[in-house]
Amino acid sequence: MNTVLEYKLKNIPKQPGCYLWKDKYGKIIYVGKAKNLFNRTHQYFNGAKDNKTTHLVENIHDLEFIVVKNENESLILENNLIKKYQPKYNILLKDGSSYPYIVVTNEPHPRIVYTRDLKKWKGKYYGPFASSNSNKYGIYNLILKLFPLRKCNYVKKSKCIYYDINQCLGPCINKVSTEEYKKIKSDINDFFNGNVSKIVDQLKKEEKELSDNLMFEEAQKKLDLINGIKEIQKQQNIVFKSKDDFDVVGFYQQDKYICIMIFSYVNGKLLAKNQQIAELNNSNIDEVLSNYLMQYYFNNQAKPKYCYVNIKSSELKSLTKTTAIQFSIPTRGKYKAISLEAVKNAKEFFKSNYLIYQNKINRTQKSFEKLKQLLSLDNLSLIHVYDIANLFADDQVGVMIALEDGNFNKNLYRKFIIKNLEASSDYERMKEVVYRQYKRMLDEGQTLPNLIIVDGGIIQINAAIESLSKLHLDKVINVIGLSKDKHHKTSSIVFPNKQTIKLDKSSDIYMYLLNIQEEVHNFAINFFRNKNINSKFKSKLSEIEGLGEKSIKKLMEHYENFANLKKASVNELSQFVPNKIAKRIKEALNE
Numbered sequence: 049m050n051t052v053l054e055y056k057l058k059n060i061p062k063q064p065g066c067y068l069w070k071d072k073y074g075k076i077i078y079v080g081k082a083k084n085l086f087n088r089t090h091q092y093f094n095g096a097k098d099n100k101t102t103h104l105v106e107n108i109h110d111l112e113f114i115v116v117k118n119e120n121e122s123l124i125l126e127n128n129l130i131k132k133y134q135p136k137y138n139i140l141l142k143d144g145s146s147y148p149y150i151v152v153t154n155e156p157h158p159r160i161v162y163t164r165d166l167k168k169w170k171g172k173y174y175g176p177f178a179s180s181n182s183n184k185y186g187i188y189n190l191i192l193k194l195f196p197l198r199k200c201n202y203v204k205k206s207k208c209i210y211y212d213i214n215q216c217l218g219p220c221i222n223k224v225s226t227e228e229y230k231k232i233k234s235d236i237n238d239f240f241n242g243n244v245s246k247i248v249d250q251l252k253k254e255e256k257e258l259s260d261n262l263m264f265e266e267a268q269k270k271l272d273l274i275n276g277i278k279e280i281q282k283q284q285n286i287v288f289k290s291k292d293d294f295d296v297v298g299f300y301q302q303d304k305y306i307c308i309m310i311f312s313y314v315n316g317k318l319l320a321k322n323q324q325i326a327e328l329n330n331s332n333i334d335e336v337l338s339n340y341l342m343q344y345y346f347n348n349q350a351k352p353k354y355c356y357v358n359i360k361s362s363e364l365k366s367l368t369k370t371t372a373i374q375f376s377i378p379t380r381g382k383y384k385a386i387s388l389e390a391v392k393n394a395k396e397f398f399k400s401n402y403l404i405y406q407n408k409i410n411r412t413q414k415s416f417e418k419l420k421q422l423l424s425l426d427n428l429s430l431i432h433v434y435d436i437a438n439l440f441a442d443d444q445v446g447v448m449i450a451l452e453d454g455n456f457n458k459n460l461y462r463k464f465i466i467k468n469l470e471a472s473s474d475y476e477r478m479k480e481v482v483y484r485q486y487k488r489m490l491d492e493g494q495t496l497p498n499l500i501i502v503d504g505g506i507i508q509i510n511a512a513i514e515s516l517s518k519l520h521l522d523k524v525i526n527v528i529g530l531s532k533d534k535h536h537k538t539s540s541i542v543f544p545n546k547q548t549i550k551l552d553k554s555s556d557i558y559m560y561l562l563n564i565q566e567e568v569h570n571f572a573i574n575f576f577r578n579k580n581i582n583s584k585f586k587s588k589l590s591e592i593e594g595l596g597e598k599s600i601k602k603l604m605e606h607y608e609n610f611a612n613l614k615k616a617s618v619n620e621l622s623q624f625v626p627n628k629i630a631k632r633i634k635e636a637l638n639e
Contacts, residue, residue, distance in 0.1 A: 049093070056111045057093075062086040063115050066125050068133075070110040072495055075459055077107060078137040079129045080331075081122040081339070085113055091330060101304075101330045104137050123342050123370055130343060136457075137327075150174045150188060152236055156619045157198050157219040158229060160236075162188040170623050172233075174240045193273060194239070194247065195232050202617045244277055251277075296383060297357035298390025299337065300398050304328050307402070308340055309394035311386060312352065323397045338363040345371045356383045415560035416454030422541070422549065422557070425526065428498050429453055432485070434512070435503040435568045436477045437576035444471065446481035447572040449564075450497070456567060463575050478502065478511035486519050497525060503568055505531040505542050513544060530565050538562045592632050599625050603633075613637065 049057075060067075065085050069078040082088030092105050116122050130138050153159050153171035161169055192199065196217050199210045203220050210216035217224045239247060251274050258267035293314050300307045310322045322344070328336055337359050345351055351371070356378040357364075364375040378387040420428050431451040436444070450460035464481045471477050482500070489496060500516075502508040509529045516522040529542040538561060541549040551558040589600045602624050607613040614637045621630035 050109060053109065053111055057089060060086050060089055060111070060113055061115055064118060064122050065113055065115040066122055066129060068112040068114075068129065069104070069108045069135075069137075070112065071107045072109040073460070074110065075457075076112075076129075076133040076135050078104060078135045079126055079133065081126040083122075085115070089113075123338070123366055126339065126342075134459075150191065152197070152233060153623070155623065157203055157224065158233070159199070160188070160191055160195065160197050174236075190273065190277070191236070191239070195236055197229075197232060201612075202615050202620055248274055248277055292354065293352040294354040294356065295352045296378065296386040296390055297337070297341070297355065298387050298392075298394050299333070299358075300391060300394035301328075301333065302398060305398070305402065306333060306336055307394040307398035308337065309390045309397060310344070311390050311393075323394065325398060325402050334359045334363050338367060341367055342370065345373060356387060358387065411556055412454060412560065415556045418557045419454075419560065423499070423526070423528065425498060430495065430497040431499045431501060432497040433501040433503070433564055433568045434478065434481060434508075435572040436474045436481070437572040444469075444477055445572065445576050446477055447568060447575055448481070448485060449568045449571055451564070461571065474504070475507055475511045478504075478508050479515045482512045483515035483518060486516065486521055486525075490519060490521075496521070500525055500527045501564065502527065502529045503565060505529050506544075506546055509542060509544050530561060538565050588636070589633075592629070592636050594629050594632065595625065599629070 062084050064081075064083050066079060066081050067085055067089050068076050069080075071077050080088065089111065092101070092108070114125060116125060149163055151161050151163055151169045151171045151173045153161060153169055155171075158171065161171075163169060193215060196210075196215050198216050198219055200208065200220075205220060207218050207221050208216070211218040211221070217228065235247070238244070251270050255267050255270035255274070258264075258270060293312075295313070296311045298309045298311075300309075305325060305327055307325045308323065312322070324340065326336060326340060337357065341355070341357065351373055354374045354376065355367075356376055358377055361377075364377070367373070367375045376383075378384045416428070420426065429452065431454075433449045433451070434446065436446045444466035446464040446466060448462040448464075450457050452460070462485060464484060466477050466480060468476065468480050471480065486496065488494075500512055502512050506529065509527050512527050513522050516525055516527070527544060530538055531540045531542050531548070533539040537553075538551065538558070540551060541561075543549075551561065589595055589603065603613065603621075606624065607616065613633075618627065618630045618634055621633055624630075625633070
């Protein structure tokens with residue numbers, strides 16, 4: 049423990065609040081809340097700890113804290129800080145199965161869209177809905193087959209395959225009436241309200257007619273749709289007369305980990321579930337559950353009226369007060385039964401998902417250790433990786449990604465717009481980027497990397513070394529390159545003395561380095577594309593009268609490039625801007 053940290057720990061108040069652990073780079077690596085900041089922070093340095101907490105403590109170099117009035121305030125503050133900083137020790141594994149919705153758009157020729165954003169589309173939203181185990185878009189795909197609304201992003205001038213297979217009314221070649229659309233929307237309403245008997249009966253009738261006419265392939269398609277509807281009904285396996293929206297939480301603990309499972313009921317039907325594996329990090333289960341549920345309901349736009357979870361009453365009161373959801377303990381009856389089912393699911397999810405994740409972590413760590421041995425470097429706590437992207441010397445950019453202890457740290461990634469417009473080669477561009485990065489790090493007194501990896505061979509290596517020499521760092525930081533073969537695939541490690549080590553493409557270390565090279569390459573290409581697109585995209589749109597910055601931002605985010613925007617109809621654009629502005633956009637792009 050350094051003297052600054054020791055002093056702060058001695059003088060931290062015995063009051064409620066949040067504490068933020070920082071590493072040697074000044075980056076926040078963990079955020080926690082406490083009823084007593086002094087006692088909680090000192091627990092990390094006293095007594096036995098598990099491996100993950102030990103690793104966290106080893107990386108603690110500094111501390112910040114914020115004192116609040118009460119525990120409720122600390123809950124809210126902790127949630128906001130975690131969302132802002134995304135500390136790597138707060139969340140171990142996250143499963144992205146949050147609430148999905150299906151929306152029927154309000155366009156003149158409506159579409160059925162799958163989304164997780166309640167604000168993205170104008171139209172009628174249905175959900176949230178659970179996704180199939182085998183295909184998370186199963187429900188969505190089934191609905192697309194059942195209801196022949198258009199599938200295209202814009203109305204084309206000729207028919208497509210969806211019209212030929214009777215999955216679209218073909219507004220591109222047919223005049224579809226408002227009444228026809230009203231009928232389909234009414235059928236969709238019936239479907240989501242559980243009134244599927246008419247749809248099933250009609251499908252059965254069609255299936256029988258096709259079978260009688262020996263059209264067995266077409267008949268099978270109808271049968272598949274019937275079975276698909278039955279699968280949806282199976283997912284809603286617990287239905288209550290009560291139409292309340294409520295969640296039931298169960299959890300499974302193994303060693304230092306906890307798996308949290310949330311079953312969500314909408315109008316009395318089980319329609320969604322959400323799960324996450326987290327590390328206890330020297331905290332008790334009540335604290336971890338409370339923290340997770342606080343974040344979960346802050347992040348989800350759809351909130352239940354009630355939530356049933358087994359945690360102590362003081363945490364229940366805090367959660368109820370902060371989230372406006374009535375939290376209770378499931379003691380008996382249906383809520384207790386669902387709670388036990390959630391516990392069972394949490395156990396199964398942990399077994400099937402955590403072990404896979406842990407194996408991936410173990411492989412990464414082994415590959416990282418092999419890389420250290422291969423390079424004869426004992427310390428590789430920080431690695432920087434560089435790549436350059438440009439097209440015909442236009443919009444020249446460079447990027448740097450970083451790995452801490454062998455794992456990507458996106459908070460340390462950097463982007464560079466090449467300032468030397470006369471730079472005619474990647475050699476000159478690499479020189480500039482490397483020099484700017486370490487000149488800044490030296491000026492700011494930051495900890496330097498142990499290794500630089502350049503995407504390329506001896507030319508890129510020499511460029512990096514030349515810039516390091518100007519800063520007197522060529523003897524401080526090691527440099528290697530990752531060269532590609534004639535098929536543009538990673539093949540060898542290249543050293544400054546031109547020595548190479550050919551990589552076995554079946555080895556773990558090859559996959560590890562390939563993953564690094566793909567990460568930096570994708571980061572460079574995405575930066576280049578976004579810069580190129582945004583500058584030209586925004587410039588053109590800003591010329592249109594009445595089109596403000598906020599609207600331009602929405603259009604850029606949605607359409608991404610001119611090609612997509614030019615294809616959009618006035619009606620589609622009217623979802624984002626007034627109709628008269630949409631017409632101006634079309635006129636400007638057509639010019």
